[in-house]
Amino acid sequence: MDYGEFSGAYLSNDGQTILMYFSENISGNLCDIYFSQLRKAGDWSKPKSVGKVINGKNTDEVSPFLASDGKTLYFSSNRSGGFGSYDIYMSRRLDDSWKKWSEPKNLGELINTSGWEAYYSLDASGKYAYMVSTNDSYGLEDIVRIPLIEEAQPDPVVLINGKVFDSKTGKGIAAEIRYEELGHEEVSGVARTNPEDGSFKIILPYGKRYSFSANVDGYFPVSENIDLMQVEKYKEILKDLQLVPIEVGHTIRLNNIFFDFGKAELRPESFPELNKVAKLMRENPDMEIEVSGYTDNVGSDSFNLKLSTNRTEEVKKYLVSKKINKNRIIAKGYGKENPVTSNETEEGQQQNRRVEFTILKK
Incomplete structure (x- = not known):
């Protein structure tokens, strides 16, 4: 697809999308911006145009940069209405198709000059921009840093x-x-x-x-x-x-296990974490574990012991539903025993409310 004289690419912060610019015309010098996405198989999709809102007719769009919010796109273009030969524009992605964008906005004369500006980028905070400019440069082009006004900052x-x-x-x-x-x-x-x-x-x-x-x-x-x-x-x-x-005797805390207050039923957002445990046990068919539950010190000893026991039984039940033999899992509640820190603060109580598993046999 890339037959032109110039090309370049930018990898998004999440590593899932590449924005690139090139010309599909042989020896062409007018580029459009395209996107390619990482697929589950580990390869990349065929590049597709980001659409006519960004890519103008008979204009050159180059040096795309996607801000850390994953939505705000900056690029350089020689379209009409600019301050110089190439100006920096900003647009926001409107959906997940990567083809619908807000109308590009020229960043104005605080950024753009009568010269050539491109390769615009931002730090993570969105407070400072960096770009290449020919304006008042020591050489042909210089790298400059610019403090940004709020309207030009990403989310x-x-x-x-x-x-x-x-x-x-x-x-x-x-x-x-x-x-x-x-x-x-x-x-x-x-x-x-x-x-x-x-x-x-x-x-x-x-x-x-x-x-x-x-x-x-x-x-x-x-x-x-x-x-x-x-x-x-x-x-x-x-x-x-x-x-x-993954060794016998090691205890692993499951931080992403969630229950409603005072209840034993697993909340759905717990399932991905437990799926990792099930996967581990399938990959190690001789492994046996103890699932241990703990509470903070709020409430009676008997209530906390029962609650922690019921919660570990729910975890065991879920793992069994994923084809793990029930004889490989011991479920035991300890109530408020074995705190990992003081219960005197809310943060400490949160640390003490936990579900863990210990590898008994591998």
Whole structure:
């Protein structure tokens, strides 16, 4: 498809979409913007045009950049009405087809000059832009940084950074990090850690609740979750991810198991987490586990013991429904025993309310 003189590409932050520009005409020098998406098989779809709203007739659209919100597109074009030979424009994606966009808006003379501007990009906070410009340059073109006015900023996002580490050794691990909408198993995005120290950064748009975990062969991925339903300002959150070696005696906390207050029935958003446990047990047909349930110190001892026991029985029942032999699972409630931290704060109580499983036999 790419027969022209110029081309380039940009990979979205979630690793699921490539935006590219090229010409389908032999030796053509007028480019359009296309998109390609990662398929479940691991290959990429054939590039498709983002549509006529972005790609003008007899105009050149180049250097696409998709902001961290996954919706706001910036690109350079020589369409009429600009301040210079090529200006920066902004448009917002209106649906998941990647073909419907808002009318492109010229970012104005605070960004665009009488010269040539392209290769526009933003930092995660959306506060600063970087681009290449010929205006007042030291050479043919210079890289410049620009503080952005609010109208030119994308929707705010959250930057999650931390480390993936071995729970046994405490050392950082090279891992793949997957994140999805909580309660769903379709991957929303993929990132990879720094192989030297296990550090990572992922960017998540507001408006959803997310589950994310690190994945490495020989370890069980301990999941974390974060609620970003309420839109706020850009912020950064530190969240480490631990990986537990699949070895006899190791206890693994299931962070994404959810019950209504005072009840034992599993909420549907718990199913993807339990499906991981079922998958682990299918891959290790001799494995036996104990599912352990704990509460905080609110309520009577008898109520908490019964509640924790009933919850572990519900977890066992779900695993059995996934073709795991019931004799391979011990379900036991411990009530408010064995707290991992003090119950004096709400955060401590939340930490103590938990479901875990321990590998008894492998």
